[in-house]
Amino acid sequence: MKYCSQCGSEVNLQVPEGDNRPRYVCNACGTIHYQNPKMVVGCIPEWEDRILLCRRAIEPRYGLWTVPAGFMEQGETSQQGAARETLEEANARVEVKALYGLFNLPHINQVYLLFRGRLLDLDFSPGPESLEVGLFEEAEIPWQQIAFPVIRETLGLYFRDRANGGFSLHSGDIVRSGSDMRRYEITIHG
Amino acid sequence: MKYCSQCGSEVNLQVPEGDNRPRYVCNACGTIHYQNPKMVVGCIPEWEDRILLCRRAIEPRYGLWTVPAGFMEQGETSQQGAARETLEEANARVEVKALYGLFNLPHINQVYLLFRGRLLDLDFSPGPESLEVGLFEEAEIPWQQIAFPVIRETLGLYFRDRANGGFSLHSGDIVRSGSDMRRYEITIHG
Numbered sequence: 588m589k590y591c592s593q594c595g596s597e598v599n600l601q602v603p604e605g606d607n608r609p610r611y612v613c614n615a616c617g618t619i620h621y622q623n624p625k626m627v628v629g630c631i632p633e634w635e636d637r638i639l640l641c642r643r644a645i646e647p648r649y650g651l652w653t654v655p656a657g658f659m660e661q662g663e664t665s666q667q668g669a670a671r672e673t674l675e676e677a678n679a680r681v682e683v684k685a686l687y688g689l690f691n692l693p694h695i696n697q698v699y700l701l702f703r704g705r706l707l708d709l710d711f712s713p714g715p716e717s718l719e720v721g722l723f724e725e726a727e728i729p730w731q732q733i734a735f736p737v738i739r740e741t742l743g744l745y746f747r748d749r750a751n752g753g754f755s756l757h758s759g760d761i762v763r764s765g766s767d768m769r770r771y772e773i774t775i776h777g
Numbered sequence: 778m779k780y781c782s783q784c785g786s787e788v789n790l791q792v793p794e795g796d797n798r799p800r801y802v803c804n805a806c807g808t809i810h811y812q813n814p815k816m817v818v819g820c821i822p823e824w825e826d827r828i829l830l831c832r833r834a835i836e837p838r839y840g841l842w843t844v845p846a847g848f849m850e851q852g853e854t855s856q857q858g859a860a861r862e863t864l865e866e867a868n869a870r871v872e873v874k875a876l877y878g879l880f881n882l883p884h885i886n887q888v889y890l891l892f893r894g895r896l897l898d899l900d901f902s903p904g905p906e907s908l909e910v911g912l913f914e915e916a917e918i919p920w921q922q923i924a925f926p927v928i929r930e931t932l933g934l935y936f937r938d939r940a941n942g943g944f945s946l947h948s949g950d951i952v953r954s955g956s957d958m959r960r961y962e963i964t965i966h967g
Contacts, residue, residue: 590785592778592801592810597785605905607865608850611782620782624849625813626888659814660798664881664950665888666966675797685967686948689876689890691854698816698855700879700888715795756946758876760854776856777875 593618624696628668629656630704631745632681637722638745639706640729641676644718648734654742655679656701669702677720679711688741689758699737703754725749736771737761744775783808814886818858819846820894821935822871827912828935829896830919831866834908838924844932845869846891859892867910869901878931879948889927893944915939926961927951934965 591598591613598611603619611620631654632639640652655673659665666683673681681704688701713720723729725746733739740761748754758777764770781788781803788801793809801810821844822829830842845863849855856873863871871894878891903910913919915936923929930951938944949965 588782590780590782592780592782592788595780595785595787598782621848622851623815624851624853626816658811659888661812661814661886662883663814664883665879666881666948667883686876686879686946689855691856693852693854693857696851698849698890756876758856 588620588622591616591618592620622696624693624698626659626665626668627656627697627699628659628665628702629654629672629699630669630681630683630702631687631741632673632677632679632704632706634706634709634722637724638742639673639677639679639711639720639722641713641717642719642721643716643734644713645716650718651732651734652729653734653738654701656699656738659700665700666702669700669704673704674714676714676717677711678714679720680707681705682707685754686756687745687754688737689756690737690741691758691760692737692762693760694763699741701741736773740773740775778810778812781806781808782810812886814883814888816849816855816858817846817887817889818849818855818892819844819862819889820859820871820873820892821877821932822863822867822869822894822896824896824899824912827914828932829863829867829869829901829910829912831903831907832909832911833906833924834903835906840908841922841924842919843924843928844891846889846928849890855890856892859890859894863894864904866904866907867901868904869910870897871895872897875944876946877935877944878927879946880927880931881948881950882927882952883950884953889931891931926963930963930965 588611594616596615655676657672659668684703690699759775778801784806786805845866847862849858874893880889954960954962
């Protein structure tokens with residue numbers, strides 16, 4: 588950030604009065620430009636013993652598989668966001684159920700809120716951001732081709748919970764480890 | 778938003794190519810300025826059968842009571858944010874436990890993530906944003922002086938759960954009802 592989005596003047600990185608960390612401040616009009624983490628909302632759409640995955644038609648991780656998820660938008664609830672992403676990426680309708688995964692990715696200022704979802708019918712197809720959409724039994728999950736560590740981790744917990752007969756909320760942190768873009772430290776809180 | 782924070786040119790509200798909703802777009806440098814909901818993170822600090830509340834020294838709702846909570850910051854996890862807010866507002870140290878409340882406030886583009894927390898000692902005092910900090914038994918809670926509907930609702934669920942012998946995650950939507958700033962529609966999902 589270099590310029591004030593309200594008045595167009597240059598901003599300065601400084602600690603505002605009464606605050607304890609640097610913010611982009613416009614000394615012309617007085618606006619403080621706070622920056623905060625974003626939420627990625629999505630769901631694991633379930634149909635009997637299968638779940639729906641999408642193969643990405645966009646970067647990052649073009650060609651790899653994930654559950655429907657994306658940035659939460661203004662004016663919606665997190666559950667509405669999860670349903671919207673499922674509709675956009677898989678042309679699929681879900682009833683969004685309980686929160687299943689709360690994952691912090693502090694190195695990129697994101698929090699994932701992943702719900703379980705009940706697929707309402709089998710009328711699905713790839714949306715513009717997907718190459719393919721399919722239903723997978725556990726044994727068919729393409730574990731080596733899952734797009735994001737947070738999704739691989741969540742699906743691992745999901746199938747373990749399912750084998751144990753019950754689902755409960757899991758929370759964890761997924762932090763990139765050093766400079767290697769492919770290495771992550773994963774901490775599960777519970 | 779009127780000006781591009783990257784180059785200082787005027788922005789236009791338009792639907793970018795491949796998108797489906799209006800964004801502030803800079804046609805000079807090409808930056809798309811996405812706006813997304815923010816998270817408010819906090820906790821219910823517990824000490825035996827009492828919980829810690831803070832009386833607000835700032836607007837909005839100056840003089841009313843709430844649990845420690847505030848906007849999540851860049852570079853932290855939601856649990857770290859909840860602990861930081863408790864330290865800042867009550868000079869109190871907590872072990873942040875399970876997520877207890879996930880509440881959407883779509884009319885103001887906020888999501889509350891409220892955890893249960895275990896107070897580590899009784900050495901607490903008002904931080905700069907608090908007039909008073911205190912421990913309350915259920916019968917002592919100032920229900921008519923709770924600062925925010927989301928906190929009143931969460932504490933109501935909390936004491937109901939406690940009476941029933943167990944805590945589980947609750948999720949809901951709290952939406953301002955029409956033009957009356959004091960009326961809200963509250964929907965609890967589960």
